Amino acid sequence: MNGKVTSKLSMSKQELRKRLAAxxxxxxxxxxxxxxxxxxxxxxxxxxxxxxKEPQRQSETRDVKD
Known part of the structure; x- marks a missing residue:
């Protein structure tokens, strides 16, 4: 890895936020x-x-009776 990539990987979230804010x-x-x-x-x-796809719940697959 080059130095630029390595420095980005080791940068903390807070440092990154400050850099982006600037x-x-x-x-x-x-x-x-x-x-x-x-x-x-x-x-x-x-x-x-x-x-x-999320499986349907049983309540969604049953027929509703009036």
């Missing part, structure tokens, strides 16, 4: 655009896991 609005937008692009690539590639 960024300009345009820098934050650039980060969001990169995250969105990455998300779209993952979605298109089929690598993103789809949530398993």
């Amino acid at each position: 960024l300009s609005f345009s820098d934050k937008v650039k980060i969001l655009e990169k995250l969105r692009d990455r998300s779209l690539v993952l979605a298109a590639s089929g690598l993103r896991r789809r949530p398993a």
